[in-house]
Amino acid sequence: MSNNKLLLLGDEAIAQGAIDGGLSGVYAYPGTPSTEIMEYVQGSKQAAELNIHRQWSANEKTAMEAAIGMSYAGKRAMVCFKHVGLNVAADAFINASITGVNGGLIVVSADDPSMHSSQNEQDSRFYGKFSMIPILEPANQQEAYDMAYFGFELSERLNVPVLLRITTRLAHSRSGVQRKTIKPQNELRLPSDPRQFVLLPSIARKNYKKLLVSQTAMELEAEKSAFNELIEGTDKSMGIITTGIAYNYLIENYPEHKCPYPVLKIGQYPIPRKQVEELYNSCDKLLILEEGYPIVEEMLKGYLNVGKPILGRLDGTLPRDGELNPNIVAKALGMEVVEGQPVPDVVKNRPPSLCQGCGHRDVYADLNEALKEYGTGRVFSDIGCYTLGALPPFNAINSCVDMGASITMAKGAADAGLVPAVAVIGDSTFTHSGMTGLLDAVIENSPITVIISDNSTTGMTGGQHSSATGRIVDICKGIGVHPDHIRVVTPLRKNHEENVKIIKEELAYNGVSVIIPQRECIQTFARRKKAEKKQANK
Known part of the structure; x- marks a missing residue:
């Protein structure tokens, strides 16, 4: 290998280590002292030859979500920002420890002690500890390179993201770095568990238990790590x-x-x-x-003061997860607890479902039909009533990570080669945090199809006003989606064939398209009609 040893900034060492370690995409938002990581990859001839994705994102949150999307598609991704940027990305970052990874995922957070160019001194290790994932912290540029290089393997081995924490002095000082053998990029592959990334509560609880069990493996990795x-x-x-x-x-x-x-x-x-x-x-x-x-x-x-036992959640006296209740506390106190009869099946909790008459039902029926020729595993969704499309009878979506993540995850998956990729998002969630992801997609003309299922309300939380009502088409035009690829449809059974035809046309389009199924929420419709009838009878 030529250029076996390079003189690099700490930031540059991380970038080169990731490239040599099999990186397929880096996502970032500029902020000192992290900016040079992305700039190095953008200027790297090697990265260009390897077709590594290396475009700036609209913010740290969209960067984090797109990196999760690339990981979903089985490839190795890195996301970079400064410590306060981690606050912006925190929703997706913390939930990513619950989804786990498919391709290796490294999150670089550059802290700024003494606030050389920042508004606080926050320590990103708190986020790593809070999320219960491994943290890597290099002492020099060589370790920065090595940690980025090996971090993907660690992430894939433990099935969690890895936080790589650096500080200003390391980021912006130079030292010689010995390179290692270049690893090939991962092949495109979907998660073996099709619901791994769907954080409905029932799935999230199971994933969280897996994360808790994996803590022992993380501790063993640290015990034998060459970095300790x-x-x-x-x-x-x-x-x-x-x-x-x-x-x-x-x-x-x-x-x-x-x-x-x-x-x-x-x-x-x-x-x-x-x-x-x-x-x-x-x-x-x-x-x-x-x-x-x-x-x-x-x-x-x-x-370290281990002379006396300390009882609680860590030693198993109390459950490590879930809520406490009087019986659990009584057991911890050594009291006898009288257990009631088990709850009969007839009154056990049942999974929620979309309302009868809900427009989302017809959206998923249309989408499932249109996607038959492409196969499953291509639909990224979001937080709203429509998340229930993950459940039978639709089984239509493959992700639910945080507000707005559907569009950026679809973009990241498309960057990885999963084309076409589909995002399903609600009208209220779109204006909450989906617009910036759509902007990223428009800037790069990503081959994704975005379905904004517009029921003219914030349905999941009770029918509050949606900021998107009456504005979605204009917003999409303003962001830069070509008007020919903004399609408004009515999701009704009688329109099924026509709607499937429209979806197929946009799936075949090599660029950003937006389909807007518009139909009022059945619950708000009923309340509105009741109020109108009441008003008419006055």
């Missing part, structure tokens, strides 16, 4: 724990970088508990050096 190292020292009066770039600040204080104290260098989380306890038990005191918030310090104070 316990370095012997002769002076046991103190042990030192460092994370990320703080290790450099430590060794720069000693000649030849030889620290006399034992040092635990942490680059992969969860914290490697065995090494921590070994250090703790062998030294008189600990000094914790970490860039950002005292996250490790707080956690260590929580579990």
Whole structure:
């Protein structure tokens, strides 16, 4: 391989590591100190030759969702932003730990301690811990490259996204980086579980239990990680724990970088508990050096004082998931609990379904018919009544991640080669957070078909006013969708053949098309008619 060693910024090392590690697409929104990651990929001849997707997104949320979409399609994706951008992306980011991944997914969050160009000092590791996913934190540019390179494999092995956290000094300083063998990109492949990405509560609860079970595997990965190292020292009066770039600040204080104290260098989380306890038990005191918030310090104070048992959710005294109730608490207190008779099947909860007479029913009937020649696994949906299309008898959608994610996930899947890709979104959700995703698709003329199922209300939450009512066509034109590919239809059984024909035409179009089935929500229709009748009788 030519250019075996390069002089790179930390940001550039991450970009090159991802490219060499099999990256198929990077999604980002600019923000210091993360911007140079995308810029490097955009300027890379290698990335161009590999046809790696590398266009800016409209915001961090759409970037995160498109990366999830590419992961859904089986390819390796990376999303990059600064720490406050993670706030914008948080909805999709946190839910992605529940959906899991298909292709490897790395989320790069660049923190800015001392607020060189930011409004706060927030520490992205909190998000990683909160989401219960692995965190990688490089100490130098070589580790930044290695973590991006290996991070995809870690993500796929554990079936979760991986958070790669860097800080300003590492992002914007240079060092020599030794490259590794270039890995091929993943082949296009759909998830083996067709409902993995559909976060209806019944599915999400099962996925969450899987995430909890996987915590043990994440801890084992951290224990054996080459990025975590316990370095012997002769002076046991103190042990030192460092994370990320703080290790450099430590060794720069000693000649030849030889620290006399034992040092635990942490680059992969969860914290490697065995090494921590070994250090703790062998030294008189600990000094914790970490860039950002005292996250490790707080956690260590929580579990190193092991003289007395601490009972609760972590040791199984209380359930690790779900709500508490008086019986659960009583069991934890050692009290005898009288269990009632099991709930008979006749009164057990049943899954919800679309209302009889709902226009979404006809939309899915039309869409399923139109997609028969393409096969299943191509429909990305959103949060609304229409999410129930994931259930029988329709089985029509393949994702529900967060508000607005349908369009951007369809775009990401199309970027990965899943063409045609379809997004189904409601009118209210479209104006909530779907418009920016449509803008991304228009800018790149992505081959996706967007179905905005317009029932003229915010139906799922009780029929509140929808900001989209009467505006959708103009919004789509204003965003840049070609007027010839904005199709308004009426979802009724008598229009089935004509609607299927229209959907097929737009599926065959190599660009962005929008189909708007318009039919008033059956619930608001009934309430409106009742109110009109009442008014007429006055």
